[in-house]
Amino acid sequence: MTITKTMENNTVILSVEGWLDTKSAPELGKETNELSEAEGLVLDFENLEYIASSGLREVLSAYRKFKSTDGTFSVINVSNEVMDVFKLAGFDQKLDIHAK
Amino acid sequence: MFLTLFVGIYHSSTRKFTYANGGHNPPYWISDELRCLDDSKGMAVGIFEEETYEEREVELHDGDTVFLYTDGVNEAVSRDREFFGLTRLEHILEENRQEQCVETVLEAVNCSYAYGQVRGSVDIFMNISDRISIEFCDSGREFNPLEDMVDVEQYDIDKQVGGLGRRIAFDLADEVHYAYLNENNILTLIFKEERI
Numbered sequence: 001m002t003i004t005k006t007m008e009n010n011t012v013i014l015s016v017e018g019w020l021d022t023k024s025a026p027e028l029g030k031e032t033n034e035l036s037e038a039e040g041l042v043l044d045f046e047n048l049e050y051i052a053s054s055g056l057r058e059v060l061s062a063y064r065k066f067k068s069t070d071g072t073f074s075v076i077n078v079s080n081e082v083m084d085v086f087k088l089a090g091f092d093q094k095l096d097i098h099a100k
Numbered sequence: 101m102f103l104t105l106f107v108g109i110y111h112s113s114t115r116k117f118t119y120a121n122g123g124h125n126p127p128y129w130i131s132d133e134l135r136c137l138d139d140s141k142g143m144a145v146g147i148f149e150e151e152t153y154e155e156r157e158v159e160l161h162d163g164d165t166v167f168l169y170t171d172g173v174n175e176a177v178s179r180d181r182e183f184f185g186l187t188r189l190e191h192i193l194e195e196n197r198q199e200q201c202v203e204t205v206l207e208a209v210n211c212s213y214a215y216g217q218v219r220g221s222v223d224i225f226m227n228i229s230d231r232i233s234i235e236f237c238d239s240g241r242e243f244n245p246l247e248d249m250v251d252v253e254q255y256d257i258d259k260q261v262g263g264l265g266r267r268i269a270f271d272l273a274d275e276v277h278y279a280y281l282n283e284n285n286i287l288t289l290i291f292k293e294e295r296i
Contacts, residue, residue: 022262053261056102057101057102060101060102060147087141088124088125089102089104089123090141090147094143094147094148
């Protein structure tokens with residue numbers, strides 16, 4: 001898994017590529033935890049092939065972090081396969097998640 | 101942080117099976133055809149307060165099976181990074197409608213975890229008297245599921261991942277035994293009458 005970080009205004013965009021599984025999820029957690037200045041976070045999942053429940057956990061953790069400070073949070077470019085996992089856990093009902 | 105939960109109650113007098121789903125893999129109902137009980141769609145449990153979960157109900161018939169599983173089945177990964185997937189699971193359930201479906205699924209999934217290069221077998225024996233005894237016997241590599249159990253009291257849901265399923269299943273049983281005999285893992289769960 002690779003994470004690319006870009007900044008647009010005061011919003012951080014993290015592009016996640018590959019597999020977000022038990023092994024790689026902590027990396028995303030570390031990355032989002034370090035974002036203390038940003039007012040918003042966009043997770044770009046354009047090139048994400050797979051998300052495990054440990055990955056969902058990091059997405060939720062980032063969502064909570066930004067919501068607690070009235071920041072913005074969204075997940076974009078989500079593939080059908082990854083969207084199925086979000087839907088199964090019900091995340092699509094409350095989080096701002098957009099399909100590819 | 102969150103967990104997923106499928107709760108179902110079977111009413112033996114009316115044969116109704118009532119259920120609600122909190123973000124878990126929807127079970128399959130194996131009857132005259134294979135159906136997925138995916139009409140109750142709730143949020144995973146523990147994320148937001150005051151979630152509501154819609155109840156659904158089906159009437160079961162003689163010989164029907166409700167097949168419950170976790171993402172450990174469809175997300176089992178082979179050595180060449182291929183997922184076990186739902187299509188393969190549905191195919192096995194179609195082919196093995198009745199009592200052998202759990203064994204066949206476990207055998208197929210175990211190929212990626214426990215058997216290495218060789219094919220192995222899984223046998224499940226169930227004995228019902230004044231108690232229910234379920235024995236799982238597999239020829240995979242030695243694995244004692246009673247080791248490294250999570251402690252529910254100490255469990256930090258924000259820091260730890262996984263391990264609760266095994267814990268819940270074993271806590272529901274009155275007795276759990278494990279042995280590694282003749283190159284077979286043998287796990288026995290016993291439920292006494294007052295629990296049934």
